[in-house]
Amino acid sequence: MEAEGTRNELNEQHPMKGGDGLYSYANNFxxxxxxxxxxxxxxxxxxxEKLDKEILLNSKTFRIADLGCSVxxxxxxxxxxxxEALESKYKQCQELNSQISEFLVLFNDHTTNDFNLLFTSLPQNRPYYAAGVPGSFYDRLFxxxxxxxxxxxxxxxxxxxxAPKEVMNKNSPDWNKGRIHYLNSGAQVVRAYKAQFVKDMEQFLQVRAQEIVYGGLMVLIISGIPNGTHHSQGLQCMTLDLLGSCLMGLVRKGETEERREMATEEARTVQEAYPTMGGDGLYTAGLRNYLYSICVCVYIYIYIDALI
Amino acid sequence: MEAEGTRNELNEQHPMKGGDGLYSYANNFxxxxxxxxxxxxxxxxxxxEKLDKEILLNSKTFRIADLGCSVxxxxxxxxxxxxEALESKYKQCQELNSQISEFLVLFNDHTTNDFNLLFTSLPQNRPYYAAGVPGSFYDRLFxxxxxxxxxxxxxxxxxxxxAPKEVMNKNSPDWNKGRIHYLNSGAQVVRAYKAQFVKDMEQFLQVRAQEIVYGGLMVLIISGIPNGTHHSQGLQCMTLDLLGSCLMGLVRKGETEERREMATEEARTVQEAYPTMGGDGLYTAGLRNYLYSICVCVYIYIYIDALI
Structure with a gap:
């Protein structure tokens, strides 16, 4: 609810690319x-194993939220x-068999996500009711x-x-010199990103704790790197450096009068070359998502029972 | 839920005109x-006066659906x-004062409604959580x-x-001769429209009866004409006749080879222009909206307590 939320304009700026074109997220996932x-x-x-049977027994409607659903x-x-996993649990529990709930799935993503495409592509014979919920999952949504x-x-x-504000500020000691990520940056930049992550996750967990019923379950799938591995070690580091260098080159070209228009297009081209980029007109949004894609190494699962 | 619903493809084909352009619904309402x-x-x-206090007392989340919300x-x-009316009722009831619910508003319209625009135009400081629910309100949605x-x-x-199928069938005795409405049509056509209305309203009430809690409230605002007034009497009749005539003229022009492609679109426009239209494809929402506008004569309010 906006009136009570902690809305952050930044939160709303990076949806996946909408539509169903060649470079859309829908066709590159x-x-x-x-x-x-x-x-x-x-x-x-x-x-x-983790979901409380009482939750199933006491819920006429079982409400599921998919946060950051995209399209x-x-x-x-x-x-x-x-x-299907929930239905299977129902079937395995004799006492639940006659109490099966209806399912309501709440598909959430940024307000500027392509909900039109999401809705028109909903499966025809889905075993659940569907709704779309616009907004950043760092705010209260439910x-x-x-x-x-x-x-x-x-x-x-x-x-x-x-992105942490200080890494984008040329006058800050934490300025990241226009780089698009923290890999191979100085310790101050890494710390800034880490601090932002901690702040965001705290906020995320606080708002979810209010929204999830007692005994509810949350599954977060998060990419990571193995313990003991430095963040700069890995294929993604080299790739990101190369990509970042290319993009910064394009930006530099765009600073000349003669090349300004073309460079803008080139930047967009770069943006569209990476399937899952955002849509705020700047190349960095697409890149950010690409970075995320290739960062997938290890999944971390967090099961949170009884957040409140 | 599609699996259990009574989905009718026709139900899904006639949203208001999206976007925020000159002829959009958003700018013509x-x-x-x-x-x-x-x-x-x-x-x-x-x-x-009608809403049961118990409903308010027993609802942690008070869920409101706006059916056919458009943009x-x-x-x-x-x-x-x-x-605001609900908050006022809370405030007036001393016992409710400490039990005030949160509000969730479910904005429903056809799947092809412009939900993207709806979501981006949501009021910033709204006192409710918002979700969009795509689908025809003649099917189960919740x-x-x-x-x-x-x-x-x-x-x-x-x-x-x-539109009733028979009025669009040239081989049917109920054929409406390509007209876009039943005004000034024969009794058989009027009966066909009436039968369709009865069938649709029965379906509408049946599905809502399942979705609304016991003691819930439904307010439908329906245009109509005063008792005793023949449907052909009124400004809208003349206007619709004129409009229908113009559209049919366009269709006739489309029967020439040179105009075929354009006429295809125009013919669709004719089919889909009136609230009770059939057909598929494109439509002229501005026109549809106009037809609605001139049809407004009398409001009928239906309060349904305890539908189930």
Missing amino acids: EIQRAASDATKQLINMAIA GPNTFFAVQNIV PKASLHFVHSSIAAILWLSG | EIQRAASDATKQLINMAIA GPNTFFAVQNIV PKASLHFVHSSIAAILWLSG
Whole structure:
């Protein structure tokens, strides 16, 4: 609810690319799909083992939120899997068999996400009611104690509410010199990103704690790197450096009068070359998401029972 | 829920014109706004007098559905009014004062409605959580017993699920000769439209009866004509005849080879111009909206307590 929320304009600026064109997210989600497939069994286990039966027994409507759903089949795959796992749990529990709930799935993403495409591509024979909820998941999105299951995929929860302000400020000692990420940056920049992540996650957990019913379940799929590995070690570091260098070159070209217009287009081209970029007109949004994609190394699962 | 619903493809094909351009619904809603203003007091009275206090006492989240919300400020005016009336009732009841619910407003319209615009134009400081629910209100849209208050404005509930098939069939005795409405048509055509209305309203009430909690309230704002007035009497009859004649002229022009392609679009326009139209494809929302506007004569209020 905006009136009570902690709305941050930055939170709203980076949806996936809408539509169903060549470079749309809907047609470029293979990595996220692989992550979704890989986590299917773990979500099934979480529901089977962790979800309180009382939640199922006492819920006429079982409400599921998919945070950062974007568009395209991925969100539907994930939700279908969750619903099937819940139905399976119902069937396994004799006492639940006659009490089966109806499911309401609340698809959330930024207000500027392409909800039109999301809605028109909803599966025809889905076993759930569907609604779209616009807004940043770093703010309150749902009424108190109204969600039974919260899911957020690898393509969503990685996104910070925004880059740390100090790394974008040329006058700050933490300035990141126009770089697009913290890999191979100085310790101060890394610290700034880390602090932003901590702040965002605290906010995320605080608002979810209010929204999830007692005994509800939340599954967050987050990419990471193995313990003991420095963030600069790995393929993504080299790739990001190369990509960042290319983009910064384009920006420099754009600073000359003769090349300004073309450079703008080139920057957009770069933006569109990476399937899951955002739509705020700057190349960095697309890049950010690309960075996230190739950062997938290790999944971390967080099961939070009884957040409140 | 599609799996259990009675989905009718026709139901999904006729949203208001999206966007915020000159002919968009968002910029052409004055009549509907006037209707909304005119009904404000009646909705307030309905909530004050008819809504069961127990509903308020027992609902942590008070769920409101606005059916056929379209886009633009109208739906927000109506919802704001409903929420204010509910808050007022809370304040008037001492025992309710400490139990005030949070509000969740479910904005419903056809799947092809411009939900993107709806979401980006949501009021910033709204006193409710918001979600969009795509689908025809002649089908099930919400879980059982999950709504406390249902509202549908004059711009929505008038629309049939589709034109009666027989009036569009040249081989049927009920063929309406390509006319866009039943005014000044034969008795058989009028009967066909009436039968379609009865069928649709029965379906509408049946699905809502499942969705609304016991003791919930539904307010439907429907245009009509005074008792004893023949449907052909009134300004709208003449206007619709003139409009229908113009559109049919365009269709005839389209029968020439040179005009075929353009006429295809125009013919669709004719089919889809009137609230009770059939057909598929494109439409002229501005025209449809105009037809609605001139049809407004009398409002009928239906308060349904305890539908189930």
